[in-house]
Amino acid sequence: MPVFERHVFVCTNQRPCDSPRGCCDPEGRRALQSLFKAALARRGLKGSVRANAAGCLDQCEHGPTVVVYPEGVWYGGVTAHDVEEIVESHVIGGVPVARLRLPDGCVNTKSCEHRVARVDVETDSVTP
Numbered sequence: 001m002p003v004f005e006r007h008v009f010v011c012t013n014q015r016p017c018d019s020p021r022g023c024c025d026p027e028g029r030r031a032l033q034s035l036f037k038a039a040l041a042r043r044g045l046k047g048s049v050r051a052n053a054a055g056c057l058d059q060c061e062h063g064p065t066v067v068v069y070p071e072g073v074w075y076g077g078v079t080a081h082d083v084e085e086i087v088e089s090h091v092i093g094g095v096p097v098a099r100l101r102l103p104d105g106c107v108n109t110k111s112c113e114h115r116v117a118r119v120d121v122e123t124d125s126v127t128p
């Protein structure tokens with residue numbers, strides 16, 4: 001079995017609609033992940049690039065969140081309309097989609113201006 005060259009992790013975490021941190025998959029249908037899977041399959045990439053359903057990636061305020069490895073490129077606010085562009089430009093062409101990238105100051109830093117509260121992903125309890 002060939003080794004996967006890339007993984008596209010798609011947050012499919014659900015929270016109540018009124019959660020202060022938001023929710024990447026409010027309908028709980030993993031629709032975004034399914035679109036990535038289909039887009040990759042259409043291009044014959046099923047064996048080399050995997051679209052994984054991920055739990056909370058802790059970038060909730062920027063969601064829906066997607067991260068592509070091994071590059072470690074983070075995307076925020078990803079919609080169904082962005083899937084083809086990410087696959088074509090980034091996965092196939094090697095050029096990340098600049099307009100959807102999360103700034104370095106937003107990813108895994110306390111300085112992110114968008115972060116309103118922290119949610120314990122195990123208990124979903126919110127602390128400021």
Ligand code: FES
Pocket residue numbers: 011012013014022023024055056057058059060061063064065
């Ligand atoms: S709910 Fe998607 S990153 Fe946290």
Ligand SMILES: [Zn+2]
Pocket residue numbers: 062105106107112113114115
């Ligand atoms: Zn931010």
